[in-house]
Amino acid sequence: MSGVRTPVGPTDRGALRQTVTISFAGFNRAWAAWIGDRLERRGLRVVYMRWDSPAETPLVDLLGDLKRTEGRILVIVSEWYFQLGPRTHEEWNAALREVVAPDPSRFAAVSVTTASVPSATAMLAATDLTNVGADEAERRLLDRLDLPGDPLPEPPDGGRRGPRFPAAMPEVWGGVPRRNTRFTGREHLLNDAYHLLQGAEQGAGVVTLHGMSGVGKTQLAAEYVYRFGSEYDVVWWVNSEKRVTYRRRLAELAPQLGLQTGAEYGERLRAVRDSLRRGDPYSRWLLILDGADEPDQIWDLVPTGPGHVLITSRNPEWNEHNSKLLEVPVYDRDESVAFIRRRAPRLTEAEADQLADALEDLPLLLDQTAGWLNDSDLSVEDYIALLEGGIDQDVVKVSADFPLAFQTAWSILLNKLRDTVPESVDLLRLCTFFAPGFIPVRLLKEMPHDELPEQVAGLLNDPLLWNKAINQLRQYSVVRLESHETPADDPASSGEALYLHRMVHQIVHKDMPAEDRQEFMGVVRRALAAADPGRPTDTRLWDAYAEIVPHLKYADVLMSEDRAVQNMVLNCLRYMWLTGEYTTGVKLGERAMAAWKPLLGEAHPRIWELTHHYANLLRSAGEYRRTEAIERAAVEHLREQRGEEDLDHLRAVNGLGADLWGLGRYEEALELYERLVGTYSHLLGEQDSRTLSARNNLGFSLRLLGRYTEALDIDRRTLEARRQLLRGRHPWTLFSEVSYAIDLRLLGRYSEAESVQAKNVREHRIVMGPDNPQTLRAEHNLALCQYRSGDRATAGPLFSRVLERYERKLGETDPQTLAAAVSQSCFAREHGDIDQAREAAESIIARYEAMLTDGHPFIAGAHANHALILRSVGEREYAHALMEQAMADMTTVVGENHSYALGCAINASALRNLVGDTESAAELSRITITRATETLGRTHPLTLSARIAHAADLRGLRDRQQAEKVEEEALSDLAATLGPQHVHTISARSRNRPYWDFEPQAT
Missing domain, CATH: 3.40.50.300 (P-loop containing nucleotide triphosphate hydrolases)
Structure with a gap:
C-alpha cells in the first residue's frame, strides 16, 4: 500500500486533517484497507505503513521513525502488532512511555483484538472496533480522530466499491x-x-x-x-x-x-x-x-x-x-527464528537460530518440530545431536526435495506421538495406505468393523479415541483438517478429510514395522472395497470411483486374494474405460494381469473378466494388434474349454469383432456380429443388454461397410429397445442415439441428424460431463451435422474445441482424436488456413501409418484428403498421383462399391480433369454414378456429387447438351433432397466441382 504525504492540517474537532498515517501489522491489512478507504472518502490523504520490528533495531528507534511520518498517526492495535520481533511486553511498555507519552496528540489508535496487549498501550487511547457492525465501527473511528460523522451518500450504480468491513464475510x-x-x-x-x-x-x-x-x-x-x-x-x-x-x-x-x-x-x-x-x-x-x-x-x-x-x-x-x-522459498532465517519462538516460546533466539539451521528453514518441519519440542524437556542441543545421527545412523534423503534431516526428525516425532496417544500413530500409518494428500478417512469409519485387527478395532469403534488421535496429529501439524468437508459443528470428531503431506506420508510409511504393514494395508483394502458402489456404468457414481482409484496403488490391492477387493479393481477398470482414462487404465490392467495370473491361475474366471476390461482399454487407445491377439487367444481357449454358447466366450467374441474393425477387416467383423446377435438372442432374448450390445456392434459394422440404410434400421431398433430397457439418459442409450444421428447424416438427412444430435449433446454434457470421450463423440458428430447443413460459422469453432479437448483428454494418437483431427483439417482446407491444414494432414498420415496395419482404409483415406490439400496449393501432378494411389488402395481394401472407394473416385476424376486427362475423368465419374446409384441410391449426397462431377467432365469434353441434361437433373434432385438454398445446391448451381472428404468412423 502507498499513499501521498502532505503536511498535517489543523487539529481542532470538526476540521479535516489532510494526512493520516496508518501503522498496522501485516496480519491486519484488511483493517488498514477498510479504515483508509473510509477516511479517503471523506477527503483525507492516507499513508499506509506496515509495521515491521527487526530484532536488531531498538523499539525506541523504530517508534521514533514512526513519529517522524506525516500527519496524525493511527495505530491499529492487535496482538500481532506487538509480537513482531518478537518483543516482550516489558520492552514495549518502556518504549511506548518514552516515545508516545511526551506527545500523545500525534497518536490515535483503534483496537481490533480482545487479546492481551502491553499495558502502556493504554496511552494510545484506542477505541474498540471489535464486536460491532460497520456503521458503529466507522462512527467510533471518526470520533477518535475528531472527524465529523455525517453519513456519506451511497455511490450510484457502477460507482466506487471499497473494501468490505473486515468483520463481515464476503457474500x-x-x-x-x-x-x-x-x-x-x-x-x-x-x-x-x-x-x-x-x-x-x-x-x-x-x-x-x-x-x-x-x-x-x-x-x-x-x-x-x-x-x-x-x-x-x-x-x-x-x-x-x-x-x-x-x-x-x-x-x-x-x-x-x-x-x-x-x-x-x-x-x-x-x-x-x-x-x-x-x-x-x-x-x-x-x-x-x-x-x-x-x-x-x-x-x-x-x-x-x-x-x-x-x-x-x-x-x-x-x-x-x-x-x-x-x-515460495524456504523461510529467511529471521522468519524461521520468529516462527520458532512463536511456536516454542521457551526457546531463546540463539536456540531458535540453531534449530532453524539444523532443519534448513523448511516451514513444515519447523512447525512440526518446534511444536512438540516446546512441550519437551529435551534441549535444542540434544535434539540437534539426534538429528545428526544419535537415533538413526541410516539417515537418507527421501527425495531431492526433502532436507537431509527429515527422516530422523520424524523418528523423534513419532516416538513422541507413540508415548502420548499411540492410537494417533496407528491412524497415521493407516493413512499411508491411501495416496498422499487428501485422505478420505471417513471410508475407514464407514466400512464394516467386524474382524478388524485388535489395535485398529479400538480406534475405529471408539469415537472419543478417534477424536483424540486426530487432535493429537493436528496439534503437531502432522495432518490438516479441511473445514468444508467436515460437519460445521465438530470437524475434529469427524475427520472425514485429513490432509497428509507427501513428505510425511513417505517417512511414516518407511518407518512402519513389517507386521503392522500387512494388517493396516488389509484394513485399507477392505475400506476401499466397501466404498465400491458396484455400478461403474452409473454416471452418478463416478465421483465415488474417482475417489477410490488414486488409492489402489498405495493399498497394493492387486496382491489381495479378497474377492471383494478384486471385484473393486475390475469395476475401477470399467470406470476408467467409460470415462476415457485409457492410459491410467491400461497401466492398471497390465499390472493386474501380471499379478493375478500367478495369484489365481491362467484359467481362473476372474482372469477372463480382467482380460475383457484390459482389452477394452487397449483397444480404445488404438492398440488393435495387441487386443486382437489377446481376444483371439481368449476366444479359442474358452471355446475349447466351455463351448460356443459360454457367456465369457461370447463376450470375448464381441471384443474380437471390435478389434477387427480397428484392423480394417470389416466383412469379417460383420459375419462375426451376425452370428453373435443370433446366439445372444437365442440364449438371452432380444431385450437382454448383451444382445443389444451385439446388435449395436452389428449396426456399426454395417456403417463401416457403407450400408447406411441397414445400419440406420438396426441402430433405430437398438435405440428404442435401450430406451425401454434402460432409461433415456443411460450412457448406452445416449450412445445409440449418436449412432442413429450419424446414420441419418451419412444418408444425407442433415436436418434430422442435427436435430437429434443437438438434443443428444445437451444430455451428454449433463449426464457424462463435457470432456467425456462419449460426449466429445456426440459433439464431433454435431459439428459434422452443422457443417453438412451449411452452418460453417458454428461448425468451425466446434471442430476446434472438440479436437483440443480430445488431444487433452486422450492424447494425439488416440483413434477418436485422429478422427476429430481429420475433420478439422478438412474444414481448414476449405475455410481456414491451408498451411495449417497441410501440416495437420501430414501429421495424421504419420500417426495412422504408425498405429495401423499396412493397407488400412484409414491410411488410404488420409492420403485422399491430403491430395485435395495438394490440389489447393497448386501441386497438381503430385496431388493426382497421390489420389490415384489412394483410390487404388481403398478399392483393394473395401471394394469398388464401398462409399469410401466411391468418394475417392469422385476426387480422382476431378484431378484427372485438372491435369488434362478429360476422357478418363468423364469415364470414371460415369462409372462412379452407376456404382453409387446401385449402392446408395440416386439422391444420396455422394451420388449427387458424382452426377455434378460428371456434368463438369462432359463440359470438358465439349458435350454441352449432355452436360446440361445431367447437370439439370442433378440440380433438381439436389434442390428436392437438400433444398434449393442449401450450400451444396448453391455451390453446384455455381458450377463448383464437388469433392469428397474422407471421414474415419473411429472405433
Missing part, C-alpha cells in the same frame, strides 16, 4: 482453511501476489505460488485470503490435486452464486464458469486452487473473467497456462 465464502495464527513473515510475497493480481488485465488475473514440498504454499495462500479477502464478494477454495475433485468443488459454487441449474455437477460446472467469466452476479471473485501440481489436468477449467485466481503448486509449468509465477 460467498467456502472451503478456506482456518487462519493460521502462527503465520510468520512472507510479507513481500503477499504484496507481490496482491499487486500482480490487481495489476493484471481482465481475464489474466492468475498467479501461481510454486515451490518445493513443505515450504508453506497453502498457508501463504490462506493468509492472502484473510488479508485481502475483504476486497472480494466471492472467495472460494478448491482442492485441486485431482481433476474430479476440482470439478466437483467448483461445481458446488453454483448454488452459492444463485445459479439455477440441474443437479448434475457437469451442468453446474459450466454454469459457474460462465457466471465467473461474465462477472454476473459477482465481478469481484477470488478462486484459490490448492495443490494443483498437474496443470495439464485442470488448466482448461481455470475460469477467466474479471476476478482473480491464486494457485498453489509444486509445478512451475503453470507459466505456460496464462499464469504469473511467484516462487
Whole structure:
C-alpha cells in the first residue's frame, strides 16, 4: 500500500486533517484497507505503513521513525502488532512511555483484538472496533480522530466499491482453511501476489505460488485470503490435486452464486464458469486452487473473467497456462527464528537460530518440530545431536526435495506421538495406505468393523479415541483438517478429510514395522472395497470411483486374494474405460494381469473378466494388434474349454469383432456380429443388454461397410429397445442415439441428424460431463451435422474445441482424436488456413501409418484428403498421383462399391480433369454414378456429387447438351433432397466441382 504525504492540517474537532498515517501489522491489512478507504472518502490523504520490528533495531528507534511520518498517526492495535520481533511486553511498555507519552496528540489508535496487549498501550487511547457492525465501527473511528460523522451518500450504480468491513464475510465464502495464527513473515510475497493480481488485465488475473514440498504454499495462500479477502464478494477454495475433485468443488459454487441449474455437477460446472467469466452476479471473485501440481489436468477449467485466481503448486509449468509465477522459498532465517519462538516460546533466539539451521528453514518441519519440542524437556542441543545421527545412523534423503534431516526428525516425532496417544500413530500409518494428500478417512469409519485387527478395532469403534488421535496429529501439524468437508459443528470428531503431506506420508510409511504393514494395508483394502458402489456404468457414481482409484496403488490391492477387493479393481477398470482414462487404465490392467495370473491361475474366471476390461482399454487407445491377439487367444481357449454358447466366450467374441474393425477387416467383423446377435438372442432374448450390445456392434459394422440404410434400421431398433430397457439418459442409450444421428447424416438427412444430435449433446454434457470421450463423440458428430447443413460459422469453432479437448483428454494418437483431427483439417482446407491444414494432414498420415496395419482404409483415406490439400496449393501432378494411389488402395481394401472407394473416385476424376486427362475423368465419374446409384441410391449426397462431377467432365469434353441434361437433373434432385438454398445446391448451381472428404468412423 502507498499513499501521498502532505503536511498535517489543523487539529481542532470538526476540521479535516489532510494526512493520516496508518501503522498496522501485516496480519491486519484488511483493517488498514477498510479504515483508509473510509477516511479517503471523506477527503483525507492516507499513508499506509506496515509495521515491521527487526530484532536488531531498538523499539525506541523504530517508534521514533514512526513519529517522524506525516500527519496524525493511527495505530491499529492487535496482538500481532506487538509480537513482531518478537518483543516482550516489558520492552514495549518502556518504549511506548518514552516515545508516545511526551506527545500523545500525534497518536490515535483503534483496537481490533480482545487479546492481551502491553499495558502502556493504554496511552494510545484506542477505541474498540471489535464486536460491532460497520456503521458503529466507522462512527467510533471518526470520533477518535475528531472527524465529523455525517453519513456519506451511497455511490450510484457502477460507482466506487471499497473494501468490505473486515468483520463481515464476503457474500460467498467456502472451503478456506482456518487462519493460521502462527503465520510468520512472507510479507513481500503477499504484496507481490496482491499487486500482480490487481495489476493484471481482465481475464489474466492468475498467479501461481510454486515451490518445493513443505515450504508453506497453502498457508501463504490462506493468509492472502484473510488479508485481502475483504476486497472480494466471492472467495472460494478448491482442492485441486485431482481433476474430479476440482470439478466437483467448483461445481458446488453454483448454488452459492444463485445459479439455477440441474443437479448434475457437469451442468453446474459450466454454469459457474460462465457466471465467473461474465462477472454476473459477482465481478469481484477470488478462486484459490490448492495443490494443483498437474496443470495439464485442470488448466482448461481455470475460469477467466474479471476476478482473480491464486494457485498453489509444486509445478512451475503453470507459466505456460496464462499464469504469473511467484516462487515460495524456504523461510529467511529471521522468519524461521520468529516462527520458532512463536511456536516454542521457551526457546531463546540463539536456540531458535540453531534449530532453524539444523532443519534448513523448511516451514513444515519447523512447525512440526518446534511444536512438540516446546512441550519437551529435551534441549535444542540434544535434539540437534539426534538429528545428526544419535537415533538413526541410516539417515537418507527421501527425495531431492526433502532436507537431509527429515527422516530422523520424524523418528523423534513419532516416538513422541507413540508415548502420548499411540492410537494417533496407528491412524497415521493407516493413512499411508491411501495416496498422499487428501485422505478420505471417513471410508475407514464407514466400512464394516467386524474382524478388524485388535489395535485398529479400538480406534475405529471408539469415537472419543478417534477424536483424540486426530487432535493429537493436528496439534503437531502432522495432518490438516479441511473445514468444508467436515460437519460445521465438530470437524475434529469427524475427520472425514485429513490432509497428509507427501513428505510425511513417505517417512511414516518407511518407518512402519513389517507386521503392522500387512494388517493396516488389509484394513485399507477392505475400506476401499466397501466404498465400491458396484455400478461403474452409473454416471452418478463416478465421483465415488474417482475417489477410490488414486488409492489402489498405495493399498497394493492387486496382491489381495479378497474377492471383494478384486471385484473393486475390475469395476475401477470399467470406470476408467467409460470415462476415457485409457492410459491410467491400461497401466492398471497390465499390472493386474501380471499379478493375478500367478495369484489365481491362467484359467481362473476372474482372469477372463480382467482380460475383457484390459482389452477394452487397449483397444480404445488404438492398440488393435495387441487386443486382437489377446481376444483371439481368449476366444479359442474358452471355446475349447466351455463351448460356443459360454457367456465369457461370447463376450470375448464381441471384443474380437471390435478389434477387427480397428484392423480394417470389416466383412469379417460383420459375419462375426451376425452370428453373435443370433446366439445372444437365442440364449438371452432380444431385450437382454448383451444382445443389444451385439446388435449395436452389428449396426456399426454395417456403417463401416457403407450400408447406411441397414445400419440406420438396426441402430433405430437398438435405440428404442435401450430406451425401454434402460432409461433415456443411460450412457448406452445416449450412445445409440449418436449412432442413429450419424446414420441419418451419412444418408444425407442433415436436418434430422442435427436435430437429434443437438438434443443428444445437451444430455451428454449433463449426464457424462463435457470432456467425456462419449460426449466429445456426440459433439464431433454435431459439428459434422452443422457443417453438412451449411452452418460453417458454428461448425468451425466446434471442430476446434472438440479436437483440443480430445488431444487433452486422450492424447494425439488416440483413434477418436485422429478422427476429430481429420475433420478439422478438412474444414481448414476449405475455410481456414491451408498451411495449417497441410501440416495437420501430414501429421495424421504419420500417426495412422504408425498405429495401423499396412493397407488400412484409414491410411488410404488420409492420403485422399491430403491430395485435395495438394490440389489447393497448386501441386497438381503430385496431388493426382497421390489420389490415384489412394483410390487404388481403398478399392483393394473395401471394394469398388464401398462409399469410401466411391468418394475417392469422385476426387480422382476431378484431378484427372485438372491435369488434362478429360476422357478418363468423364469415364470414371460415369462409372462412379452407376456404382453409387446401385449402392446408395440416386439422391444420396455422394451420388449427387458424382452426377455434378460428371456434368463438369462432359463440359470438358465439349458435350454441352449432355452436360446440361445431367447437370439439370442433378440440380433438381439436389434442390428436392437438400433444398434449393442449401450450400451444396448453391455451390453446384455455381458450377463448383464437388469433392469428397474422407471421414474415419473411429472405433
